[in-house]
Amino acid sequence: MVSLIAQDLERVWEEARSLAESQLEEVGQLVRQFVLQPVTPVATCQFENAVEECLRFDGPIPLTQRIPHEDVVFGEKTIPKDTSVLVLLAAANRDPDHFPDPDRFDITRDPNPHIAFGGGAHLCLGTHLARMESRIAIGHLVERFPKLQLESETVEWGASLFRVPGALPIALA
Numbered sequence: 001m002v003s004l005i006a007q008d009l010e011r012v013w014e015e016a017r018s019l020a021e022s023q024l025e026e027v028g029q030l031v032r033q034f035v036l037q038p039v040t041p042v043a044t045c046q047f048e049n050a051v052e053e054c055l056r057f058d059g060p061i062p063l064t065q066r067i068p069h070e071d072v073v074f075g076e077k078t079i080p081k082d083t084s085v086l087v088l089l090a091a092a093n094r095d096p097d098h099f100p101d102p103d104r105f106d107i108t109r110d111p112n113p114h115i116a117f118g119g120g121a122h123l124c125l126g127t128h129l130a131r132m133e134s135r136i137a138i139g140h141l142v143e144r145f146p147k148l149q150l151e152s153e154t155v156e157w158g159a160s161l162f163r164v165p166g167a168l169p170i171a172l173a
């Protein structure tokens with residue numbers, strides 16, 4: 001009994017640790033995008049827009065998956081039930097029908113109806129936490145070190161399933 005509880009605790013701890021690590025890595029990807037772009041937000045409220053634009057422009061999760069339980073008509077196509085469908089969130093976030101000049105990184109973009117957190121019944125449960133953490137992390141970093149510069153043009157992508165850098169060498173001043 002005691003060893004079962006210990007195993008459960010260990011599993012919960014492992015899950016919590018990997019969630020915290022993945023969130024850190026995700027913020028890393030947003031920081032990378034932020035440093036790559038030659039923009040300096042002048043007001044705190046602009047960090048909110050900046051985080052949204054990072055998420056749209058090159059978010060940490062480029063795709064998700066759905067398996068419809070019945071035939072679904074999508075545009076001019078019918079997706080048969082039980083088909084595995086990969087949904088390219090990153091492509092949708094650059095759709096010119098929804099985002100004027102979609103390949104331009106623009107922190108003043110308004111509205112910015114990106115779907116970096118997915119949508120529908122399975123919309124990311126951590127949306128609010130991720131937004132809050134990203135605004136605080138990036139906001140404080142940029143305010144404290146306004147002259148951040150990437151030390152390497154090459155990205156070493158992490159081993160994670162997410163699109164996140166494994167390391168992000170940055171010069172602070």
Ligand code: HEM
Nearest residue numbers: 023026060061064116117118119122123124125126129130
């Ligand atoms: C920038 C950070 C994050 C991004 C870009 C992100 C993005 C996503 C995406 C695209 C999905 C799939 C949605 C779908 O299939 O429609 C998802 C699901 C999910 N996310 Fe996040 N996520 C982030 C952070 C977090 C955090 C911090 C947590 C928890 C603390 C979290 C918890 C979840 C959970 C539980 C699901 C599954 C929801 C379900 O299947 O009903 N995410 N996330």
